[in-house]
Amino acid sequence: MSDVWLAWLVAWPVVMALPVALFGRWPNLREAISLATGVALLVGVATFIGPVAAGARPSFSVFSILPGLDLAFALEPFGLIFALIAAALWPLTTLYAAGYMRGNDEPHQTRFFVCFALAISAAIGMAFSANLLTLFVFYEMMTLTTYPLVTHHQDVESRDSGRVYIGILMVTSIGLFLPAIVITWLIAGNVDFTPGGVFADTGLGGLAAMGLYGAFIYGVGKAAVMPIHRWLPAAMVAPTPVSALLHAVAVVKAGAFTVLKITVYIFGIDFLQVTGASEPFVWLASFTLLAASIVAIYCDNLKKRLAYSTIGQLSYIVLGAAMASRLGAAAGGLHIVAHAFGKITLFFCAGAIYTAVHRKYVSQLNGLGRAMPLTFAAFTVAALSLIGLPPLAGAWSKWYLMSGALDVDMQIVLGVLAVSSLLNIVYLLDIPARAFFLPADDQAPRGFSEAPAACVIPLMITATGCVVLFFYARPILDFIAGSFGSTA
């Protein structure tokens, strides 16, 4: 089934970036266009839910980049889920960004919204890509289009952070990801995402397979497995809406998505089970997960703490992939959804706090709960979701990750996940606890002083999403697992 709409959906935000750029003088019109583009994109992506659920796999080949290798799109459930999250959270973030950027008098707002649109296009392109080369093209496009967002302020601090950001992401992708793709192409003769993987009859095994899997895991720097995680905290110099959408959802999830996609569709779960190529990465991911949580406890800067939390949460997904269990991989996919809603809420809250009272350190938040009850309530909900308490979305992904680990007899992973949940409690619940139960300092505002409505409404919506997803987790899991070739 060939469907040119896939290509149009990828191109849509790029096309609409033009009017956004042209109408930079009229901020209201510009944001209206951004918002409308986002909603239209969401609707467009959503029209594919029905057919894909019914088993259709629309695909479209744009043109050949290299002989035998096309820039091509193919939609399968997991990619659709990722595209849906990106498309759903984009309009919300646009709304939020409008409030935040104006509330803080940020410069260069037009460039900001243009780059934002380009980055979303890259995310959709990755979600739809039919082969590794297409995915790589959009992966790099995302790195490049987010660089001006990260270095938005163009001062010395953002220049230095930008160096770390682009340095790590480029070095890993050109140095490891690209050669890994070339080698895959030469060994398997095929880099299409194929159910069951492409290495089945190639004789690849042992250390070579392990090395190649490692080149992919570390080549996808966006997945932030230690020791290549430093770009993530560095990227926190960006304005908060960027951190929210891109570094809680699009960029990092693009990394986790890529890892899962490669695990399932290039290596294949069965292949990994037989060769054990991915096993060392279970332990590396476990280490990252625990280490990042411990570092997060000691971060006083709120956004930095959230960044380390993201590093830890990403490793949940890498862990799910590396376990070489179908259920584990599907649970990783579910965690992409759950974490997206949780983390974007947390970042929205951080930005709202900054906009309302200009505070960015955890130690300054004492007693603010009374002034900003809605923000901190949403924060609490999202934090509990990430910790994994029912009735919130995060509970299910952790549950299924554990079941997946049991499927492949990795009981230690259960312990790791349990310890990490405890650590999550320490560093996340600390924040609302301070806000609600400790006395406020002298400068703290008395009475109700929330951020502008444009900031508060989106974070309420995403926090609600964390609750709603709890009840729809199973269909999403089944949807993803269906494409991974199993049902739980």
Add this chain to the structure above:
Amino acid sequence: MITAFFNQMPVLVVVVPLLAAPLCVLAHRAFAAWLLYVLASWSAFGMAFLLFVQAKIAGQVSYAVGDWAPPFGIELVIDTYSALVLLLVTGVAALTGIYARKSIASEITIEREYLVFALMLLCLAGLIGITVTGDAFNLFVFLEISSLSSYALIAMGPKRRALLSSFQYLIMGTVGGTFLLIGIGLIFMMTGTLNMADLAERLPGVYDTRTVQAGLAFVVVGLSLKAALMPAHIWLPNAYTYAPSTVSAFIAATATKVAVYALFRFVFTIFGVGYAFGSLPLGTLLLTLAAISMIAGSLASIFQTDVKRLLAWSSVAQMGYIVAGFALASTAGVSAGLVHLLNHGIIKGALFMAVGAMIWRVRASSINDLAGLGRAMPLTSAAFVVGGLSLIGVPATAGFISKWALLSALFEAGRYGVMAVLLVASLLSIIYVGRVIEALYFRPLPDDVSHHQHGEAPLGMQVATWALIAINIAIGVHATPELEATGRAAALLVGGGT
């Protein structure tokens, strides 16, 4: 009439620029000379394109100069390999024509402008001659024509250091030319012929003689000098830095590429793969030198303060990539080397043009002087960014296609070490490209400079730069035609896919 034109095209493509050069001198006016240059270079480009098509259809176009039948007379031979390089050379020359007017006017006094165009035409004629000739001695002659004119061109640079750089290049280039001549002399002595095809037939009979071995050695060393392969690269950074911006762009995109073309024309077509890479260890030697070029060139590039010198050192590194591909002596390797030869010409041409536009504005070329130009010259800066990304090898640019082809060829040949070196060199390129980008976008425009009255670069400079950038991106997203052409050329050179 039309048929007659088609039949004479192989020689016309050389003769037109060659005759236009003295006309420039006669015309003596800057504008007339420029017009002649544009007309000659564009018609050469048109003919190059037609020759490329002819070579594609017929496999090979052959032309006997003065109707003296080869191997006695001089033969011109155009196959896909030469046609591709010919396209690059004439294409860059034609775009340089559009670019040149304002840039040269800002760097050279008006009385001497016509000389620049005359010399560029001579240089172009020489480079075209090298690619189309099928005669070894004739190749040497054309090499000298292009070299002598480029010495003079570099000497016309706006700074006095240009004279010294030109002299340095003159010494090195003459040594290289002489080595080549000695090499050709040695094989002529053993075979009694200078025609390439004839040489290829007669050489196997005398393969085992010291004379032919020495001949190969002299040819390789001589042409490596012209191609600036380490350790014979010393002339290049100075020459590119101090030449007028237009000349830098033109020479950087073409001269060394044509030297590489000539080197492998000799090695593959005349001496033969089996001899050069089987009986003699040329492959290992060239790969080692290429690897050293990649790393050392990139490292040196990182520490430059002058942006033209930075690009020049990067060229040294990139020549390493190209030679590494050819040195594999496999179809995939030669194809990859040729792809990067073309792509790098396009990339580096665009980068030197963009930098030339910035220099036109700020009248200085250190990286510090480029501070804040991202805002003052958004289009030129954007062109530099795209070119720089292509140098790094970001997908959707020509550089990515080169990297892909080279990595595949190296992996196939089992040269994992060189593969790692190539990757490290690419990563180093992130640093030196990044340094310029940071200067452009992360530093404020200085307040006290006099160049504020200038805005963006003149239209001609923009058009030429962006034309090369557009080709760059077009190759990046749809490289299939290019790869098919280079694959054909490689199969021809290596002999049907070994």
